Amino acid sequence: MDDTFMQQFINAGQTTVSSLLLAHFHELGITNDEFLVYLELKSFYDAGNHFPEMATIAKRLRLSSTQVYQIIHRMIQKKVLTIDTTQDAQGRSQDQYDFALLYRKLATYLTQQKQAVSVEKSNDTRQQLFEQIETEFGRPLSPIEYETIAAWLDQDHYQAEIVALALREAVLNQAYSLKYMDRILLSWERKHLTTKQQIQQEQNKRQQRQQPNTSAAAKPTSAIPQIPMYNWADPADDDKQS
Incomplete structure (x- = not known):
């Protein structure tokens, strides 16, 4: 050139x-x-x-x-x-x-696309949560149970991963009930535990408080059965198998 x-x-x-x-x-x-x-x-x-x-x-x-x-x-x-x-x-x-209208239209389109992706991801997460609960409960959820879980997400604004943690605690205590999970969620809410990290930190602290002292730790523990970390239900509750 x-x-x-x-x-x-x-x-x-x-x-x-x-x-x-x-x-x-x-x-x-x-x-x-x-x-x-x-x-x-x-x-x-x-x-x-x-x-x-x-x-x-x-x-x-x-x-x-x-x-x-x-x-x-x-x-x-x-x-x-x-x-x-x-x-x-x-x-x-x-x-x-x-061409200001063109650029504004492009910005609106991209925002809508981002929102659509977010909604789709949220729907996928919700469906995965439903399936996870059904798997752990060993049965299909009823329409009322679907509404209860949806209310946790939409009205109470619990994150799906928080509900999944409550499910884990319920399963550890062999309490296959949404009422039991609801008590766990309410307990966390009262303590202002709103994230997975905060809940795990609280669980670690509780576990440390429940650790046996030095003298007790010196005793043989091999025969001691494993006990669930939490017991959220009242002794009189009869809904553990519902």
Whole structure:
């Protein structure tokens, strides 16, 4: 490449296009022809010409001026392009193409996609929790039990992993009951234990408090049966097998 070409290349300037827009313009309802027109208008805008002649755009795209006008008109109808009128320093009116609506539409789309992914992930986590409880209980959940678990997640705003910890404690105590799990969750809530880490720290502290003293530890313990760490139920409760 000679120096003349390089100078021409540099003087022509650069047109930058968002990779997000390039990846999602079809999802925004923009056709290939409309996107080409956008690129042409963007290239002129980046060069300081905010309202290029229709004939100039048509010539570069090998289209008629009427076709370009129709494309621009469709883009305005789709609310991805506006023509704004401003005044210069001398008070003269001048028009310019504005794609602010397009960028706003892209931002809205990406936000909705992110929310959709979050909802899908939440639904998957919920389903996994239902299946986990059914597996540990060894039976299908009833419709009322489904509603109870959903209320823990949606109304009480317990995290799924917190409910799973309550399930673990219930299973350790052989108490296969949502009422038993509910007492565990309420106990944690009263203690302001709202995260998995906080609960595990509290469990470690409780376990340390229950450790035998030195003299007791010196005695043989091999014959001592394993006892569950917690007993959340009342002795009079009869719902452990419900």
